[in-house]
Amino acid sequence: MASPMSITALASDTIINAGAVDYLILAVYFVFVLGIGVMASRGVSDSVDFFLSGRSLPAWVTGLAFISANLGAVEIMGMSANGAEYGLPSVHYFWIGAIPAMLFLGVVMMPFYYGSKVRSVPEFMKRRFGTGAHLVNAISFAVAQLLIAGINLYLLGSIVHALLGWPLWVALIVAAAIVLSYITLGGLKAAIYNEVLQFFVIVAALTPLTIIGLRKVGGWGGLTDKITSAAVKNGTSAGDQLNSWPGNDISGFSSDLLSVVGIVFGLGFVLSFGYWTTNFVEVQRAMASDSIASGRKTPVIGAFPKMFIPFITIVPGMIAAVSVSEIIEVKAGGSVPGGSSGKGVAYNDALLYLMRDVLPNGLLGLAIAGLLAAFMAGMAANISAFNTVVSYDLVQEYLVKDRDDSFYLLVGRIATVAATVIAIFTASLAGNFSNIMDYLQTLFGFFNAPLFATFILGMFWKRMTATAGWVGLVAGTGSAILVWALTSFGNPWTLPGQGSAFLAASVAFVVDILLSIVVSLMTAPKTSAELNGLVYSETPREDLVDANEASHPWYQRTIPLAGIALVIVVILNILF
Amino acid sequence: MSVNTTQKQHTAGILDIRNVIGALLGIYGVILTLMGLFGDTETDKTDGINANLWAGLIMLAVGIFFVAWVRVKPVVVPEDLDTGGDDPAYMEKH
Numbered sequence: 020m021a022s023p024m025s026i027t028a029l030a031s032d033t034i035i036n037a038g039a040v041d042y043l044i045l046a047v048y049f050v051f052v053l054g055i056g057v058m059a060s061r062g063v064s065d066s067v068d069f070f071l072s073g074r075s076l077p078a079w080v081t082g083l084a085f086i087s088a089n090l091g092a093v094e095i096m097g098m099s100a101n102g103a104e105y106g107l108p109s110v111h112y113f114w115i116g117a118i119p120a121m122l123f124l125g126v127v128m129m130p131f132y133y134g135s136k137v138r139s140v141p142e143f144m145k146r147r148f149g150t151g152a153h154l155v156n157a158i159s160f161a162v163a164q165l166l167i168a169g170i171n172l173y174l175l176g177s178i179v180h181a182l183l184g185w186p187l188w189v190a191l192i193v194a195a196a197i198v199l200s201y202i203t204l205g206g207l208k209a210a211i212y213n214e215v216l217q218f219f220v221i222v223a224a225l226t227p228l229t230i231i232g233l234r235k236v237g238g239w240g241g242l243t244d245k246i247t248s249a250a251v252k253n254g255t256s257a258g259d260q261l262n263s264w265p266g267n268d269i270s271g272f273s274s275d276l277l278s279v280v281g282i283v284f285g286l287g288f289v290l291s292f293g294y295w296t297t298n299f300v301e302v303q304r305a306m307a308s309d310s311i312a313s314g315r316k317t318p319v320i321g322a323f324p325k326m327f328i329p330f331i332t333i334v335p336g337m338i339a340a341v342s343v344s345e346i347i348e349v350k351a352g353g354s355v356p357g358g359s360s361g362k363g364v365a366y367n368d369a370l371l372y373l374m375r376d377v378l379p380n381g382l383l384g385l386a387i388a389g390l391l392a393a394f395m396a397g398m399a400a401n402i403s404a405f406n407t408v409v410s411y412d413l414v415q416e417y418l419v420k421d422r423d424d425s426f427y428l429l430v431g432r433i434a435t436v437a438a439t440v441i442a443i444f445t446a447s448l449a450g451n452f453s454n455i456m457d458y459l460q461t462l463f464g465f466f467n468a469p470l471f472a473t474f475i476l477g478m479f480w481k482r483m484t485a486t487a488g489w490v491g492l493v494a495g496t497g498s499a500i501l502v503w504a505l506t507s508f509g510n511p512w513t514l515p516g517q518g519s520a521f522l523a524a525s526v527a528f529v530v531d532i533l534l535s536i537v538v539s540l541m542t543a544p545k546t547s548a549e550l551n552g553l554v555y556s557e558t559p560r561e562d563l564v565d566a567n568e569a570s571h572p573w574y575q576r577t578i579p580l581a582g583i584a585l586v587i588v589v590i591l592n593i594l595f
Numbered sequence: 596m597s598v599n600t601t602q603k604q605h606t607a608g609i610l611d612i613r614n615v616i617g618a619l620l621g622i623y624g625v626i627l628t629l630m631g632l633f634g635d636t637e638t639d640k641t642d643g644i645n646a647n648l649w650a651g652l653i654m655l656a657v658g659i660f661f662v663a664w665v666r667v668k669p670v671v672v673p674e675d676l677d678t679g680g681d682d683p684a685y686m687e688k689h
Contacts, residue, residue: 040630044623051619080612212612219616219657223623227650235642379637381630381647385623 033184034357034368035375041384048220048388052201052395055212059205076208078313080215082320085121085304086328087214090221091171091397095332095390099373100366102329102336103346106246106260107595109336110329114263115287118322118588120295122581125319128296129305131478133314135552138306140299141412147477147553148488155492157412159466160299161405165438168401169445175394176446181371182387191446194391198399199439202406203432207307210396210403214304217392218324224382224389225331228370231377232338242334245341253351260337263595285521289528293467297474300404315577322584326591332370339369343376398442406434465503468524469495472531481554485545487538495531499523611669613661621658627651 076084101109137143141160145153172195179190201209236242246260259267265275265282295301295318305317339346345355345364355364364372374386410430419426473491477483506519550557573579631648638645 040626040634044626047619047622047626051615055615212615215612216616216619219620220623223620223650223654227646231641231644231646234644377640379630379635379640379647381627381634382650385627385650 033182034371035182035383035387037183037384037387038380040381041387044381044384045388045391048392049197051216052197052213052392055216056201056204056209059201059209059212076211076307076309076313078308078316078320080211081304081308081313081317083218083324084211084214084307085301085317085321086325087218087396088300088304088400090218090328091393091400094397095221095225095393096367096370098329098332099336099339099370102333103340103350103369104336104366106337106340107263107333108259109333110263110591110595111282111286113326113329114588114592115282116291117295118326118584119287120291121318121322121325122584123292124296124302124305125315125317125322125577126581128474128478129315129318130311131553131555131558132302132306133308133311134558138411139407140297140302141408143474143553144488145412145416147550148473149485151485151489152473152492153412153416155489156470157408157416159496161408161413163466164300164401164405164408165441166445168398168405168438168442170449171394171398171401172442173446173449175391175398178371178390178394182390191443194395194398195439195443198395198402199436202399202403203435206431207303207403207407210399211304211307213392213399214396217389217396220385220392221389222331224386225335227382228374228377228386229331229335229338232335232342232373235377236338236342242338242341246337249341249347249350263592281521285525289468289471289524290521292475293469293471293524293528297467297470299408300400303404303407312571312577316575316580319577319580319584322581323587326584326588335373336366336369339373343369343372345372402435402438402442405438406431409434465499465523465527466496468499468527469531472528473535476532476535477554479555480539481547481550481556482539482544483535484539484542486542487535490538491531491535494534495527498530499527502526611665613665617658617661617665619658620654620661624651624653624655624658628655 098109098112101112132140132143135143135146137146139157141153141157144156172191175194176187176190179185179194180187183190185193201213205212233239233242236245243261250256250260265278267275267278301318305314308314308317340350341347345357346366346369348355349364349366357364374383378386410427414430415422415427419430469492472495473488476491477488500523503519503523506522547557552558627647628651631645631651634647636645636647
C-alpha cells in the first residue's frame with residue numbers, strides 16, 4: 020500500500036537535466052506503449068476480451084501485472100520517502116502488509132472469484148448478497164477509482180513538470196491522451212501488457228540506482244554506519260531505523276507490544292487483506308488468466324518479486340537520506356527550497372535527487388521512463404477497473420438490461436473516455452485542494468476493511484444474509500470514518516504515524532463482523548442452491564480446484580509455491 | 596488447458612508479450628551500451644563504474660533471453676481467437 024504523497028504546487032526549475040539520449044529512451048517507450056494498444060486491439064473482439072482480456076493470459080504475465088498495478092509511482096516515491104524518513108521498518112508495508120494477503124487471495128479466495136465466473140468483485144457481491152451490498156460496493160469503488168486516477172494523473176503531470184520542465188497542463192493532457200488511446204484500443208490486455216513492460220523498465224532503472232548508490236556510501240556496512248552517525252547527530256535512535264521490529268515510528272504507538280499488535284493486526288491483517296483480496300483493480304488481473312490454476316497462481320507468483328521490491332525502493336530512500344545533501348538537511352530538521360513540489364524539498368523527492376546524483380545520462384532517461392510508466396500504469400489500472408464496473412455492474416445491471424455484447428463493449432469505451440476526461444478535472448482539483456485529496460485517499464482505504472470482513476464471512480458462513488451484507492458494509496465504513504475523525508482531529512485520542520489508520524480499519528472490521536452476525540441471525544438466509552460456487556460449504560470441492568493442476572510438477576502448483584513464499588518472508592523478517 | 600487439435604493454429608508471433616519485452620529491453624540495451632562506449636561515462640557520479648555499459652549489456656542479454664524463449668517455446672493460439680471466439684484456450688501448457 021502506498022503512503023499518500025503530498026500534493027502541492029510546482030517547482031519552476033527542473034531537478035534533473037535530461038539530455039538528447041534520455042528523450043530518445045522516453046520516445047522509444049511511448050512508441051512501445053502505443054504500439055501495444057494497436058496490436059492488442061486486433062485481438063479484441065468481444066466484451067470479455069476487452070474487460071477480462073479473454074481470460075487468456077499465462078500466470079507469470081498476470082502475476083507481474085498484479086504487482087505492477089500496485090507498483091505505481093505513488094508507491095515507488097512514497098516507499099523511498101518512507102525509507103528515507105523511517106528506514107527499515109518501512110518493509111512492513113511489503114512483508115507484513117502485502118505478502119500474506121496476496122498468498123491468502125491465491126490459496127483461499129481466488130477459486131470463488133474465478134470459479135463463480137463473475138466478471139468483477141462487485142458482481143460477486145451481487146450474487147452472494149443481492150442488490151443492496153452490490154450497489155454500495157459498485158458505486159463506492161467507481162467513485163474511488165475516478166479520484167485515484169485523477170491523483171495519479173496530477174502526480175504524473177507534476178513529475179513531468181519537475182523533471183522535464185513541461186507546463187503542467189501540457190503534461191496532464193499528453194499523459195491522459197496516451198493512457199486513453201492504449202486502453203480504448205486494447206482494453207485490459209493492453210493495460211496488462213504495459214504493466215508487465217513497466218515492471219521490467221522500473222527494475223532495470225532502480226537496480227543500478229541502488230547498486231551504485233550503495234557502493235558510493237560504502238556498501239551495507241557504510242550505509243548503517245552513516246545512518247547511525249546521522250541519528251546520533253540528530254538526537255534520534257538509529258536502532259529504530261535499522262531494525263524492522265517493533266516499528267514504533269511507523270505505527271505511532273510508543274509501546275513496543277502495542278506497536279507489534281498494531282502492525283500485525285491493523286496493517287498486516289485488516290488493511291492489507293482488505294486491499295489485496297477485495298480491490299478489483301488487483302483481482303481483475305488474476306481474473307484475466309487462462310485457468311483457475313493460473314488465477315490462483317497469479318497473486319502467488321506476484322508475491323516473489325513483491326518481497327524484493329523494498330530493496331530497490333526503501334533502500335535507495337535510506338541511501339538518499341545519508342548521501343543526498345538536500346535530504347540530509349531535511350532529515351536534520353532543516354528546510355531546503357525547491358523540490359518537485361516547489362514548496363521545499365520533501366522526503367518524496369529522495370528518489371529524484373538520488374537519480375540526479377548517481378545516474379549518468381542514458382540510465383537517467385531509463386529511470387524517467389520508468390517513473391512515467393509507473394504513473395500511467397497506475398492510472399490505466401484504475402480506469403480499466405472503472406470501465407468494467409460501470410458497464411457490467413451499473414449499466415447492464417440497473418440501467419439498460421439485455422442488450423447484445425457489442426452494446427456493453429461500446430459502453431465500456433465511452434466510460435473509458437469519460438473517466439479520462441473526469442480524471443483531468445480531478446487532477447486540476449487535486450492541485451487546488453491538496454489536503455482534501457490526501458484525506459480522501461486515506462478514506463478510500465477504509466472502504467476496503469469492512470469489505471474484507473463481509474467477503475470473508477460471506478464466503479465461509481452460509482447463514483449470512485443479504486441484509487447483513489449491506490448493513491455490515493455501511494456500519495463498518497461509518498465506524499472507520501468515525502474512529503479516524505476522532506483520532507485525527509479530536510484530542511485526547513490523537514495518534515501519530517499510521518496508528519489511527521490501523522485502528523480505524525481494525526474497528527471497522529470488528530464492527531462489520533459483529534453486526535453481520537447479529538443481523539444474519541434475525542433475517543432469513545438464502546437457500547443452499549443459491550450459494551453454490553459462492554460459499555465454501557455449499558460448493559463441491561472439485562469446483563474449487565483445477566483438475567489439471569495435480570498433474571503439474573510441484574513448482575507449478577499453487578500451494579507449494581505459496582508455502583515457499585511464506586518461508587522466504589519469515590526468513591527476511593528474521594534477517595532484518 | 597489443451598488446445599483443440601482440429602482447429603487451425605498459429606503462433607502468437609509479435610503479439611507474444613515476451614517478444615515485446617525482449618525488443619524493448621534489447622533496444623534499451625543497445626542504446627545504453629553505445630552510450631557506455633562512446634558517450635560521457637560521468638564516472639564522478641557513478642563511483643568509477645561505467646554504469647551505462649554494464650546496465651546496457653545486462654539488458655541486452657535479458658532481451659535476447661526473452662526472444663530466445665519465444666523461439667524455443669512458441670505460444671500457440673487457436674485460429675478462432677482472432678475472429679471473435681471467446682475460447683479461453685490461449686496457451687498450450689508446457
